Amino acid sequence: MPSVSGRYSDGNTASVRQVRIEIRADGFSISGTDGDLLATWHFDEIELIDDLESNSFLTLARTSQPGARLTIEGAAPCAEILAAIPALSQRRRYPLPSLRQTALYAGIVAAFAVALWFALPKVVDATVRLIPHSWENRIGESVIENVANVFSDKTGDQRFCSTKRGDDALNLLVSTLAGDLHIDFDVRVLDTPVVNALAAPGGHILLFRGLIDQAETPDEVAGVLAHEMAHVIERHATQNAVRQLGLSVVLRALFGDPGMLQAAAESAIGLSYSRDAEAEADRIATELLAGAQISNEGLVSFFTRLAAKRSGQEGLLRYLSTHPPLADRAKLLPPSPNAARPSMTDRNWQRLRSICS
Amino acid sequence: MPGDIAQTDAYKPLMKSHYELGELFKIHLTNLLFTALTLGIYRFWAKTRIRRYLWSHVEIEGDRLEYTGTAKELLFGFLIIVAVLIIPVLIVPEIISLAAVLSPETQSAVAGVQGLIIFFLIPIAIFRARRYRLTRTRWRGIRGGQTGSSLVYGATSFFWSILNVVTLGLAIPYTRTHLARYRTKHTWFGNRSMVLDAKGRRLYPALFVSFLLYFAVLAVILMLAAALFFPVFQPMFEGRTPSPQEIILSLETSSVQLIVVLVSAAVLFTLPTLWYAATEVRYFASCLNFMNLEFELDTGRWRYVWFIWTNQLMALLSLGLLLPVVYKRYVDFYAERFRYAGSFSERDLSQSELGAPERGEGLADAFDIGGI
Numbered sequence: 073m074p075s076v077s078g079r080y081s082d083g084n085t086a087s088v089r090q091v092r093i094e095i096r097a098d099g100f101s102i103s104g105t106d107g108d109l110l111a112t113w114h115f116d117e118i119e120l121i122d123d124l125e126s127n128s129f130l131t132l133a134r135t136s137q138p139g140a141r142l143t144i145e146g147a148a149p150c151a152e153i154l155a156a157i158p159a160l161s162q163r164r165r166y167p168l169p170s171l172r173q174t175a176l177y178a179g180i181v182a183a184f185a186v187a188l189w190f191a192l193p194k195v196v197d198a199t200v201r202l203i204p205h206s207w208e209n210r211i212g213e214s215v216i217e218n219v220a221n222v223f224s225d226k227t228g229d230q231r232f233c234s235t236k237r238g239d240d241a242l243n244l245l246v247s248t249l250a251g252d253l254h255i256d257f258d259v260r261v262l263d264t265p266v267v268n269a270l271a272a273p274g275g276h277i278l279l280f281r282g283l284i285d286q287a288e289t290p291d292e293v294a295g296v297l298a299h300e301m302a303h304v305i306e307r308h309a310t311q312n313a314v315r316q317l318g319l320s321v322v323l324r325a326l327f328g329d330p331g332m333l334q335a336a337a338e339s340a341i342g343l344s345y346s347r348d349a350e351a352e353a354d355r356i357a358t359e360l361l362a363g364a365q366i367s368n369e370g371l372v373s374f375f376t377r378l379a380a381k382r383s384g385q386e387g388l389l390r391y392l393s394t395h396p397p398l399a400d401r402a403k404l405l406p407p408s409p410n411a412a413r414p415s416m417t418d419r420n421w422q423r424l425r426s427i428c429s
Numbered sequence: 430m431p432g433d434i435a436q437t438d439a440y441k442p443l444m445k446s447h448y449e450l451g452e453l454f455k456i457h458l459t460n461l462l463f464t465a466l467t468l469g470i471y472r473f474w475a476k477t478r479i480r481r482y483l484w485s486h487v488e489i490e491g492d493r494l495e496y497t498g499t500a501k502e503l504l505f506g507f508l509i510i511v512a513v514l515i516i517p518v519l520i521v522p523e524i525i526s527l528a529a530v531l532s533p534e535t536q537s538a539v540a541g542v543q544g545l546i547i548f549f550l551i552p553i554a555i556f557r558a559r560r561y562r563l564t565r566t567r568w569r570g571i572r573g574g575q576t577g578s579s580l581v582y583g584a585t586s587f588f589w590s591i592l593n594v595v596t597l598g599l600a601i602p603y604t605r606t607h608l609a610r611y612r613t614k615h616t617w618f619g620n621r622s623m624v625l626d627a628k629g630r631r632l633y634p635a636l637f638v639s640f641l642l643y644f645a646v647l648a649v650i651l652m653l654a655a656a657l658f659f660p661v662f663q664p665m666f667e668g669r670t671p672s673p674q675e676i677i678l679s680l681e682t683s684s685v686q687l688i689v690v691l692v693s694a695a696v697l698f699t700l701p702t703l704w705y706a707a708t709e710v711r712y713f714a715s716c717l718n719f720m721n722l723e724f725e726l727d728t729g730r731w732r733y734v735w736f737i738w739t740n741q742l743m744a745l746l747s748l749g750l751l752l753p754v755v756y757k758r759y760v761d762f763y764a765e766r767f768r769y770a771g772s773f774s775e776r777d778l779s780q781s782e783l784g785a786p787e788r789g790e791g792l793a794d795a796f797d798i799g800g801i
């Protein structure tokens with residue numbers, strides 16, 4: 073009978089003994105160096121705990137003797153054990169999937185992720201359609217409310233600029249641009265020197281006073297307004313909120329608490345979609361302007377001027393910004409139609425400019 | 430008596446490391462690849478694979494450690510945390526605050542409560558993860574275990590952190606020692622528990638040195654900032670106050686200097702903490718007792734500081750790619766320097782009868798605690 077030497081502990085105490093393992097037809101006889109029989113292990117109850125150092129270190133366990141361990145060291149003795157129990161490598165107590173299995177599952181998950189990436193806009197679109205208008209409107213109100221609180225040091229209605237004539241001039245411009253669209257636009261001017269404009273869910277648009285102050289022609293205001301109206305038409309703000317929420321739910325369920333990885337994934341995904349949305353808004357803005365027979369040169373010149381002003385921020389920030397580079401946007405806009413007319417009369421332009429005084 | 434470890438007065442190393450960088454990298458890199466491909470789901474298998482290696486390549490008294498945890502246990506542990514914690518505490522409030530259009534004040538109150546819950550849960554997660562790892566560790570077939578209550582541990586940690594803040598750090602030696610005693614007292618191997626006979630007051634000299642270090646680092650950073658941002662302060666030297674626009678403009682044009690200051694601050698401000706930790710880890714090692722064995726960590730403080738510092742920088746700067754090097758350095762360090770003296774009867778160390786959790790580490794995984 074072949075036999076190899078090993079170390080044996082019985083699972084009851086931490087004492088370990090040098091043993092001889094006799095390999096018989098149906099199992100091992102384990103006996104101490106003094107010859108007394110310690111245990112008999114049958115092949116079909118032997119499990120593999122570890123095989124280390126390319127099969128020259130084996131740790132075996134026995135199902136009916138919890139905690140008992142048999143350790144065999146050396147290439148030759150291990151080979152004899154493996155030859156005695158050919159199925160040993162399949163009898164791991166704590167199996168892990170093989171590399172091939174893992175690669176297969178990883179491939180399937182990755183394919184799902186790619187499919188989800190392409191399906192996401194459609195899923196978001198369908199979800200946005202399900203949201204009742206009143207709900208969207210309330211969310212928009214609260215966005216406007218928050219933005220107004222951040223950018224204006226006044227309170228209540230004081231935060232928004234409004235004069236009878238100014239409002240009329242603004243509303244005329246909105247309805248000119250809207251043409252025969254059946255959408256309720258709610259355009260307000262926020263009393264702040266910051267140059268900006270935004271479209272919130274539910275048709276709410278905020279023009280910042282700084283933007284009207286800095287605009288050199290009414291066509292520039294018309295261009296930016298058309299861009300924001302395009303966001304409203306496409307419900308970009310609502311889509312954005314739904315996508316952000318959905319992503320954060322999915323990523324949280326995957327990773328748990330938002331760590332760096334999740335934040336990075338979230339903003340990277342958000343970024344790529346919002347750049348698309350901006351390009352789309354620019355395109356639709358050009359259509360709105362064309363429909364109202366207004367030149368889009370205002371939009372171009374405004375972007376170009378902003379780009380020149382913010383040239384210090386380009387470079388790295390250019391890739392992190394949610395908006396495409398302003399200079400690139402100016403270049404991408406198509407030339408305006410020939411039959412262009414001014415977006416508003418000189419008198420209305422003056423009334424709009426003094427809406428905050 | 431046969432099987433007894435020979436009695437010697439000298440300290441000798443407890444562990445022997447069999448780590449090989451090539452093997453570790455092979456496991457680590459495939460782990461990273463599959464974790465990325467599966468959007469993170471593979472991480473439970475990844476953790477189990479690397480732990481198998483890390484445990485089984487540590488030798489104590491001629492026998493290897495054994496890691497008996499499985500990926501399924503980790504996965505189910507995490508799924509339960511998703512169901513009972515992440516969805517109700519983190520996700521549902523987010524949806525409600527968006528749908529119900531809460532006021533900004535209510536929203537920040539909700540976020541504050543969420544933050545408090547997570548802050549309270551982190552020590553609980555640490556304690557529970559310890560229990561899981563101990564019960565999944567075997568040596569010569571004998572299993573580890575942990576008694577004590579994670580809720581008690583969490584509540585104590587919570588109040589101790591408040592106390593630390595209120596006392597401006599003066600309570601740290603007491604609170605940290607108290608928690609370490611609690612953890613050690615409830616750490617079992619087989620039928621024996623450990624004892625940490627440590628007194629918090631013995632760590633006050635180290636605390637004061639680390640306070641001094643803290644102010645020294647602060648002074649260095651301030652001087653560095655003053656030197657690099659001289660243009661910002663120039664008007665002040667000329668006797669006038671710079672306008673806000675001037676300050677913003679000069680900060681915008683000196684972003685490289687700003688990065689230099691922030692990075693050196695981030696690196697240097699770890700020094701005082703590490704110096705305290707070095708003193709603490711040596712002191713705790715000398716206070717540890719298991720079956721009448723005595724222990725020591727044979728390292729100078731600065732060596733320990735350098736060791737941890739370089740490990741952390743390596744892990745951070747390589748974005749985790751060099752973790753195998755960190756693992757190997759860690760275990761090699763302890764294999765060389767963590768020693769014990771005395772002898773114990775192996776027959777008196779018998780199998781653990783403590784219960785073991787069925788699932789693993791959900792909380793710790795959810796908050797990304799624990800590293801390996």
Ligand SMILES: [Zn+2]
Binds near residue numbers: 299303350353
């Ligand atoms: Zn836009």
